[in-house]
Amino acid sequence: MTALDSVSANTHLQRSAEDLLENLAHPVLLVGEDGKVEYANIAGQACLGGWILGLCFQDLFPDHLETLSISTLAREPFVLVSRTHIRFRALIGSVTRGAVLLSLFPDTSQAPALSSEGDELTGLLKRRDMNDRLDQVLSANSNSVAVHCLDLDRFKVVNDTLGHGVGDLLLRKVADRLRTACRKEDHIARVGGDEFIVVQTSVADAKDAERLASRLVDLIGRTYVLSGHTVNIGVSIGVALGEGCVVGRDLLRNGDLALYEAKRAGRGRFRVFEPGMDAALRERRELEIELRRALALKQFEVHYQPFVDLSSDRVIGFEALVRWNHPTRGRISPADFIPLAEETGLINKIGEWVLRTACTTAAGWADDLTVAVNISPVQFKADTLVDSIVSALGQAGLPPHRLEIEITESALLDNTDSVLRTLHALRNLGVQISMDDFGTGYSSLSYLQKFPFHKIKIDRSFVQSAEAGSDSEAILRAIAGLGVSLGMAITAEGVETIEQLERIRSEHCTYVQGYFTGRPVPADRINSFLSP
Amino acid sequence: MSEPLYQLVYYSRNAIRGDETAFAKAIAAILTASRRNNPLVGITGALLFNAGCFAQVLEGSLDAVEATFERIQQDERHGDVSLLALEPIAARSFSNWAMGFVGHSRENADRFAAIGLDSGFDPERLGGQRIHEILRELVIQEEVVAA
Numbered sequence: 291m292t293a294l295d296s297v298s299a300n301t302h303l304q305r306s307a308e309d310l311l312e313n314l315a316h317p318v319l320l321v322g323e324d325g326k327v328e329y330a331n332i333a334g335q336a337c338l339g340g341w342i343l344g345l346c347f348q349d350l351f352p353d354h355l356e357t358l359s360i361s362t363l364a365r366e367p368f369v370l371v372s373r374t375h376i377r378f379r380a381l382i383g384s385v386t387r388g389a390v391l392l393s394l395f396p397d398t399s400q401a402p403a404l405s406s407e408g409d410e411l412t413g414l415l416k417r418r419d420m421n422d423r424l425d426q427v428l429s430a431n432s433n434s435v436a437v438h439c440l441d442l443d444r445f446k447v448v449n450d451t452l453g454h455g456v457g458d459l460l461l462r463k464v465a466d467r468l469r470t471a472c473r474k475e476d477h478i479a480r481v482g483g484d485e486f487i488v489v490q491t492s493v494a495d496a497k498d499a500e501r502l503a504s505r506l507v508d509l510i511g512r513t514y515v516l517s518g519h520t521v522n523i524g525v526s527i528g529v530a531l532g533e534g535c536v537v538g539r540d541l542l543r544n545g546d547l548a549l550y551e552a553k554r555a556g557r558g559r560f561r562v563f564e565p566g567m568d569a570a571l572r573e574r575r576e577l578e579i580e581l582r583r584a585l586a587l588k589q590f591e592v593h594y595q596p597f598v599d600l601s602s603d604r605v606i607g608f609e610a611l612v613r614w615n616h617p618t619r620g621r622i623s624p625a626d627f628i629p630l631a632e633e634t635g636l637i638n639k640i641g642e643w644v645l646r647t648a649c650t651t652a653a654g655w656a657d658d659l660t661v662a663v664n665i666s667p668v669q670f671k672a673d674t675l676v677d678s679i680v681s682a683l684g685q686a687g688l689p690p691h692r693l694e695i696e697i698t699e700s701a702l703l704d705n706t707d708s709v710l711r712t713l714h715a716l717r718n719l720g721v722q723i724s725m726d727d728f729g730t731g732y733s734s735l736s737y738l739q740k741f742p743f744h745k746i747k748i749d750r751s752f753v754q755s756a757e758a759g760s761d762s763e764a765i766l767r768a769i770a771g772l773g774v775s776l777g778m779a780i781t782a783e784g785v786e787t788i789e790q791l792e793r794i795r796s797e798h799c800t801y802v803q804g805y806f807t808g809r810p811v812p813a814d815r816i817n818s819f820l821s822p
Numbered sequence: 823m824s825e826p827l828y829q830l831v832y833y834s835r836n837a838i839r840g841d842e843t844a845f846a847k848a849i850a851a852i853l854t855a856s857r858r859n860n861p862l863v864g865i866t867g868a869l870l871f872n873a874g875c876f877a878q879v880l881e882g883s884l885d886a887v888e889a890t891f892e893r894i895q896q897d898e899r900h901g902d903v904s905l906l907a908l909e910p911i912a913a914r915s916f917s918n919w920a921m922g923f924v925g926h927s928r929e930n931a932d933r934f935a936a937i938g939l940d941s942g943f944d945p946e947r948l949g950g951q952r953i954h955e956i957l958r959e960l961v962i963q964e965e966v967v968a969a
Contacts (some may be wrong), residue, residue, distance in 0.1 A: 323862075388862055463892060466892070466896070467895070467896055470896040471896075508901075509895070509896065512895045512903055513895070513903060513905050514892070514895070515830065515887070515888045515891050515892070515905070515908060516888070517884070517888075518828070518884055518888075518908065520905055520908055
């Protein structure tokens, strides 16, 4: 005979058992199979807002997204935050099939901060509370603390395409996954729209912190199913280890620097802070400031490198190449500043300036000379590219067929369709389009099929290492053959010697460009090429 | 239940570390937890497993399917979860929730035969839909990769 049987055998005792339940100091709820509250004792009704029988569990605990029985039977005890902003530790028992009995214990350890100031959407800490906790754990033992700064990748796309409702659901699930991955002594905060911070405690060594970061990258990057939508996002994480650092602010700054590096390395990964990151970032910030100044002060200059038609050995046009003449550092190579300009978006302005300058210069040349201008993938992402080109041509009075734009494969990697639309619009205007640096990137032949380029430029590396009988020579010959078949002209870049020139000639390339046929020169020295 | 039914199909790399005993123990734990949880929320379906991977068909209301899938996503025992389908269905293909070993390993087939019998796992039920067939083939391939 079980205890319950003996109770039900005695009505007197049964009544007092009910009384006991009714008068327990902590809330007890019975939630039916349909998720509705079937019973609540006095404490339960008082804590959760009066008459709650018949209400849905989810209405009472809006932050708890999953169906009660699923999530909670597996891990116990667990935390529930009520609609009345009280935080409980909950224990669960199964009464009959489908119904569950919940015992709730007000969780006073975190109550003051959370009940009033927690993040409403996710139930996580807010920045200020997280700062307090961080300072506390640092002062206790900074060597056992690690900070993880998280930034979701592609969250904005989800919000924009599926709406804020789904975006909010996603943030809640991310918060949930963070809770699953962390230990309960860790502190988790949402500090921005899609930014989170985890303060990891009891960290034995760097490996411990890396293990959590790597787990977070994996867990948050896993597919979500939200209201019937399949959603994939990623997360970038910057990790900073306490290691004697007693000021939370410094540690968070280090975490942010590492986060920046994680994003730069391609997102969807974590990076641990290293002292060098500080200097590297400072240097880049300085360069960025100087780049902006250079734009304002017009420290840029356009040089022009001729390309030669191999059938007539005549110069038929020039490629415009940007130069930065820094007042103290001297000439800075495009390889050093273009990546930063692309990262900061400054390339849009620099690129437009180069385009206008090149068109204006070319308008003063003989009628049969073209000017080739490089367009960065970043410029393709701006909607204004076609307009800028039309306006540059118009202001300079340059006929469109005398402008050639050079793009790299990477421009076609993202948003291929929208880039192709732009390219077709430019082609329809009469502008010539060439594929630059062919052979170095993905060299996907499908790009050549997707768009009728006027010209393919073979990367210099194939030209310079094309010894007779070498692999490079074979590649060179194959690309040249491809050009002939597709009706695209071929330019061999980087020709520096007479031997290279002769080999190129024998491979049926159409044009040649390089130091041997002419170095880049300022605009005022172009005439020397034309009247030798 | 008048709520529309959904079917979710995925497979994942089996990330259970340790020896055969650990594997058998983990499989038993999954069976216990799933049998307790799934009927409560009206989930039916089938879990196929071998040393290489898990594959599962989940059927039920959208909420229940989503919540169950989220629990799986948070489970360390699964790695590289690939979602193959999430779509409304007219009727359930499975009347309960069952799991069973699918693969060539004779040893594992014997070891886990009882679980299949015990949970009512019927590999024949997996022939009904194309997606189920694909799933079965994927599971067998993954076993080979793991071996």
